[in-house]
Amino acid sequence: MEVAEYLSPRDLGRAVGLSESSVRRWADDGRLRAERTAGGHRRIARAEAVRFIRETGLELLRPDLLGFPQTEGVGGGPLPAADALVGALRASDSAGARRMLVSAFLDGAPLAEICDGPVRIALREMGLLWRDGPEGIALEHRAVDVCLQALMEIRSAIPDRRSAPVAVGGAVEGDPYILPSIMTSVVLADVGFRALNLGPHVPSVAILAAAELYAPVLVWRSAGISGAGPSLRREARHLRTLAQGRRPDFVVGGPGFSTSELPRGGGVHRLHSMAELAGFARAVLSQFGP
Ligand code: B12
Known part of the structure; x- marks a missing residue:
């Protein structure tokens, strides 16, 4: 299905079961960011509509109008069991x-x-x-x-923030697990980073090259397998010597890391969950202003 990047006030109103004039009012009082077309009509970016609906707790009655599948019959409250x-x-x-x-x-x-x-x-x-x-x-x-x-x-419902601080990362070499690193990137994007995922099985040389290339303020490593301690220590040392700008925070997580093999201090942060990551990432972002 072709997903529209913008919605009219009428469609957003229909999606949440309210009138077009309510949507216009939200746009006019600045709670909902709307742009104008060349013809002067308001239009709302899909990601902004999703942000507004999530933050205000409005019920999304017609997810299809935002390009999501219908959720009828799913039920189960906000967090599925x-x-x-x-x-x-x-x-x-x-x-x-x-x-x-x-x-x-x-x-x-x-x-x-x-x-x-x-x-x-x-x-x-x-x-x-x-x-x-x-x-x-x-x-x-x-x-x-x-x-x-x-x-x-x-x-796809989170805005692409091209000028936001960059985070880059991937799973350690030899690690086939695809989900943890993707998850990390989506959580970081949701918090407000421009998050670049390098995927599973990323050799040290590639993560360090990415650190040079994208000048990230945060680098993450995920490990679903054990034994990555030595390469991680080398990466941490190398990241400390990066010439350009500020030294990135180095965040590691996943069941493969044992705390004993991780370097102490030196900007390496061992986190255990996506909730910890989101909290940490917000604190990092807050240093960069709104
Ligand atoms: C899917 C899967 C596979 C798939 C992977 C497919 C893919 N491309 O991703 C395949 C089939 C390849 C696979 C292979 C194997 N697997 Co496997 N696999 C799994 C399974 C079911 C899910 C893994 C997953 O994605 N989990 C979801 C993630 C999100 O959960 P998570 O890693 O715990 O991550 C959370 C936190 O740790 C943290 N976190 C993770 N990363 C990061 C990173 C950062 C920066 C932060 C902040 C936080 C963070 O946040 C996450 C969310 O809460 C697990 C079961 C399990 N318990 O997870 C077994 C499991 C990990 N596998 C296991 C095994 C034994 C194997 C094999 C050895 C099987 C075999 N005999 O071949 C091979 C080994 C592969 C290898 N080369 O090492 C065992 C490991 C046992 C152990 N402790 O060593 C498990 C636990 C299954 C089991 N109960 O036996 N596996």
């Missing part, structure tokens, strides 16, 4: 599982909580299914893909 998500994933109901996650975000659930809660717990459970045989392995692989799609859908 991990059980419900596991149920949908086990039943191969990919659309239902995706909708649960995306509608939780649209309903205003903090993205970090969606990641640390239902997604993390559901994947832990899906990771036990291989014991039931090859079908379990297939379901586990599908579960990763469905969560990935949901995260990408959520990412």
